[in-house]
Amino acid sequence: MPETTCHKAYKFNLKPTPEQEQVLETTLWRCRTLYNTALEQRSTAYRRCGVSLTCSQQQAELPDLKAAFPEYPEIHSQLLQDVLARLDKTYQAFFRRVKAGQTPGFPRYQGRNRYHSFTYKQFGNGARLDNGFLVLSKIGRIAVRWSRPLPGTPKTVTISREADGWYVSLSCEGVPIQPLPLTGRETGIDVGLKVFLVTAHGLVVANPRHFRKSERRIATADKAVARCQKGSTGRRKVVNRQAKAYQKVRRQRGDFHHKVALQLVRENDTMYLEDLQVANMVRNTHLAKSISDAGWAQFRSILAYKAACAGKRVVAIPAHYTSQQCSGCGALVPKSLSVRTHVCPSCGLVMDRDENAAVNILRAGQARQAVT
């Protein structure tokens, strides 16, 4: 039976009073302090005794922590547990990369401008809705600017601080699927080197020009912050301008991803993608710029949930010689990253490199579907 509902997150602007804003700030501050303390505890334990602390070990210590530091009982326990879970996730990712033979950066301490949000993992436990207000335990009743109705049942609640204010993100379950008409079409999608993506049907989506422009704006803002003395009166303003520049880029990128994903989901019933390790690709400096620019990982998750909510499918297939193989005859045609065009000496096929890869992805996906 086909699914009739899906998961989806909805974000709304919060309108806290100045007093509530103060409490939100304090909460965020405490969560960040706990994160840094727990990180230090983990790395000390490892350095001194060679032991790895687990998330549950650390969570078991929370009651002691609350007894020792009077500021922690003011914070809802769900939030504190989530902080430790976040740290654990960072550690897991770190060890996974070490295992894979990479040299990742060690999990790092979070400064004031790097820690933006806290999460209630269970709606109803510490965070609930009441008459259009968001009620946070130990924080208060906060007004929400409902820019759209909220479908489904909220499961988790994340509060975040952005350059222009506070937001709540409600991740909902049981959101009714709004199926898009089936087109009977399937396609393969490959991440482009020079462009954003290419499909097996020859659709080429370029990177928007405004990405480069925003990048320059960010560089200027970064420099201004670096020039400003810590603690000086002008610094706050400059840091704020920098945060706004970053926020603008995030929004532009998000809008672009949503638009492209919608087009693909409208045109296709099934979309095949390569199961790429974006981290791996970003390590290659040639590719780094265009890939992190493109925010490929973010795009993929947007495409996946858009497809799910429209009754369509995104299928990841293992990466396997997709750019080296000829989509015409299957011969291996090795080529370096700088070679833009696929030219097959066996069958004479000439095709854009990325499109050739996209056709291979489509074929590999269809072959796997046929087997299962």
Ligand SMILES: [Zn+2]
């Ligand atoms: Zn060929």
